[in-house]
Amino acid sequence: MKKRPPRQGMPKQEPSVRARNFKEVALGYTEEMAVAEASRCLQCKDKPCIAGCPVEIDIPAFIKKVSERDFEGAALILKQKNALPAVCGRVCPQEDQCEKVCVLGKKGEPVAIGRLERFVADWEAEHLKGEGTSAIEKVRERRETPGGVAIVGSGPAGLTVAGDLAKLGYRVVIFEAFHKPGGVLMYGIPEFRLPKAIVEREIEYVKSLGVEIKTDYVIGRILTIDDLFRDGFDAVYVATGAGLPKFMGIPGENLSGVYSANEFLTRSNLMKAYRFPEYKTPLKIGKKVAVVGGGNVAMDAARTALRLGADEVHLIYRRSHTEMPARIEEVENAGEEGIIFHYLTNPVRIIGGVKENARGQWVRAIECIRMELGEPDESGRRSPIPISGSEFIMPMDIVIMAIGTGANPLLSSTTKDLPVDRRGYIVIEPETGRTSKEGVWAGGDIVTGSATVIEAMGAARRAARSIHEYISQKRAVLKKS
Numbered sequence: 001m002k003k004r005p006p007r008q009g010m011p012k013q014e015p016s017v018r019a020r021n022f023k024e025v026a027l028g029y030t031e032e033m034a035v036a037e038a039s040r041c042l043q044c045k046d047k048p049c050i051a052g053c054p055v056e057i058d059i060p061a062f063i064k065k066v067s068e069r070d071f072e073g074a075a076l077i078l079k080q081k082n083a084l085p086a087v088c089g090r091v092c093p094q095e096d097q098c099e100k101v102c103v104l105g106k107k108g109e110p111v112a113i114g115r116l117e118r119f120v121a122d123w124e125a126e127h128l129k130g131e132g133t134s135a136i137e138k139v140r141e142r143r144e145t146p147g148g149v150a151i152v153g154s155g156p157a158g159l160t161v162a163g164d165l166a167k168l169g170y171r172v173v174i175f176e177a178f179h180k181p182g183g184v185l186m187y188g189i190p191e192f193r194l195p196k197a198i199v200e201r202e203i204e205y206v207k208s209l210g211v212e213i214k215t216d217y218v219i220g221r222i223l224t225i226d227d228l229f230r231d232g233f234d235a236v237y238v239a240t241g242a243g244l245p246k247f248m249g250i251p252g253e254n255l256s257g258v259y260s261a262n263e264f265l266t267r268s269n270l271m272k273a274y275r276f277p278e279y280k281t282p283l284k285i286g287k288k289v290a291v292v293g294g295g296n297v298a299m300d301a302a303r304t305a306l307r308l309g310a311d312e313v314h315l316i317y318r319r320s321h322t323e324m325p326a327r328i329e330e331v332e333n334a335g336e337e338g339i340i341f342h343y344l345t346n347p348v349r350i351i352g353g354v355k356e357n358a359r360g361q362w363v364r365a366i367e368c369i370r371m372e373l374g375e376p377d378e379s380g381r382r383s384p385i386p387i388s389g390s391e392f393i394m395p396m397d398i399v400i401m402a403i404g405t406g407a408n409p410l411l412s413s414t415t416k417d418l419p420v421d422r423r424g425y426i427v428i429e430p431e432t433g434r435t436s437k438e439g440v441w442a443g444g445d446i447v448t449g450s451a452t453v454i455e456a457m458g459a460a461r462r463a464a465r466s467i468h469e470y471i472s473q474k475r476a477v478l479k480k481s
Contacts, residue, residue, distance in 0.1 A: 004040045004104060005036065005039070007037065007110075008115070010027070010028075010112075010115055011029075012025055015336040015337050021192075022190070022191045022274050026090070028115075029119040034115075034116060034119040034120075035066060037066075038064070041064070044060065047060050049098040049101060049102055052100060054458025054459075055088075055160070056461070057082055057098075058077055058081070059098055062120065063113070063116060065077060066120060071127070075124040078121065083164075084159060084160070084202045084453075085118075085120065086118060087194065088454055089118025089120075091194055091453055094113050094114035095327070098114075147170060149161075149170050149171070149233060149234065149237060151174045151237045152175050153183055153240040153241060155444060156444070156454075156457050157443045157460040158444075158460070159203065159206050160456075160457040161237045161239065161460040161461075161463055161464045162206055163209055164461060166209035167209060168468055173233075174212070174213045175214050176215045176217060177216070177240075178270065179215050181213050181215060182196075182199045182203060184241055184453075186199055186270050188262075188265055190269055190300050192303070193300065193330075220411045220413070220414045221410070224414045224415060225411070225414075225415045225440060226415070234470075234471050234474065235467045237443070238411065238442040238443075239444045242408070242450060244405055246403050251349040251350065252351060252352055256358070256360050256363070257397060257399065258400075260400075261293070267281055268283060268304050285305060285308045286396070286397020288395060289312070289399075289400065290313075290315075290394070290396045291315050291316065291400045292317075292347055292399065292400070292402060292403060293403045294317035294318075295404075295450070301400045302315050303334055305400065310398075313339050313340065314342055314394065315341050315342065316346070317342065318344065318345065318346040319343070319371070320373065321341070321343055344370060344372065344373070346369055348367050348368060349367045350366050365396055367393045369387065370387045371384040404450055405449075407423065407424035407425050407449075415437070419437070423449070432462060432466035433462055433466060434466055434470075441466065442463075443460050443463050
């Protein structure tokens with residue numbers, strides 16, 4: 001194999017600077033860097049990277065366009081399969097998907113596919129401003145396909161289904177419970193990792209395809225799924241996510257100063273607590289903060305707490321660094337910024353006390369126990385086992401639980417014939433996203449539990465194809481009769 005130039009690094013803010021601001025950490029490629037990185041691609045005949053992409057982007061084709069400086073052409077290729085390229089280029093775990101199977105990665109570093117995707121999406125937004133590729137993708141002369149589709153939730157899965165079906169000519173309406181669309185992209189991922197202006201830009205693109213979005217609209221309260229069918233929709237896609245916080249069930253979790261990561265990040269991101277007092281959202285931060293968990297949400301919570309003014313942020317994780325599920329890049333960023341990691345450590349209780357000029361019992365400390373790794377559990381990771389007598393106490397002011405989320409039962413409780421498993425997640429046919437309830441599909445975290453943005457989008461694209469086939473067959477039968 002011909003030796004290729006080294007992978008282009010990503011310019012970033014300096015750790016000491018970025019740890020105290022909410023500006024985006026990664027600064028993005030320049031045009032020259034993007035062209036240099038694109039030139040590394042081997043343009044393999046079998047294209048393994050496409051198989052590694054949940055939304056099936058023609059990766060070699062868009063990279064080839066970048067190498068030729070045809071950035072608009074590259075953007076058009078991306079938008080054919082992905083309505084949210086600027087988002088995916090920033091938050092998707094490419095190292096475990098498309099880049100993992102890149103041929104260059106077998107003996108060196110893979111092509112930086114995600115960074116190139118981000119570059120192209122940002123280039124389009126800056127240079128074309130909605131008049132180039134986005135305009136090409138618009139359904140200007142809408143072929144109004146009979147039938148409408150209601151989508152419950154405007155996160156990555158909902159937006160993807162909406163975009164795909166709108167391109168096919170369907171009337172698509174998204175119902176969003178919050179006051180702003182975007183789902184986890186808006187409330188879950190911090191500004192320094194995914195600027196909300198980027199999310200809003202991608203949502204505007206989806207709306208430009210003809211998609212209608214209704215906010216402050218809780219399906220299960222204002223309307224049920226059956227009401228949507230009575231209102232004339234032919235199909236419903238459920239993409240509500242899994243936003244019900246989980247706790248450990250240890251003493252002290254009811255103390256003031258204990259947050260779920262869901263509440264903590266929603267207050268900061270969606271409700272703009274990081275811009276207090278401009279936005280009237282209170283968010284108490286002490287000098288010492290403990291974050292419990294090892295995933296991307298835990299990293300987001302820890303790095304947010306640091307930026308909000310904490311002197312020390314301690315991340316407590318019951319397994320080792322090797323088992324940590326967070327993206328490698330995010331763990332490295334957190335370490336550079338000063339997050340203190342406690343591996344093979346698990347909380348056993350949160351200790352409270354009275355604070356001056358404060359009502360009730362507040363967090364004063366957290367007691368933890370050392371762990372060791374035993375045999376692998378059902379997920380394949382080695383099970384953490386407590387070491388008897390190894391308990392220790394760390395003074396803390398705030399504790400944030402980032403150990404996962406569950407399914408909110410609201411929708412399933414108002415739709416008795418919607419199938420759910422013992423944990424409350426909706427049961428579907430994996431290849432189509434179809435449920436056993438007539439005309440209802442589902443996808444994203446409400447089906448899988450907490451997963452990645454791109455996995456939710458991949459499931460959504462499969463569901464969109466199935467919905468189109470279903471409505472087409474239904475209309476054909478009606479036409480014959």
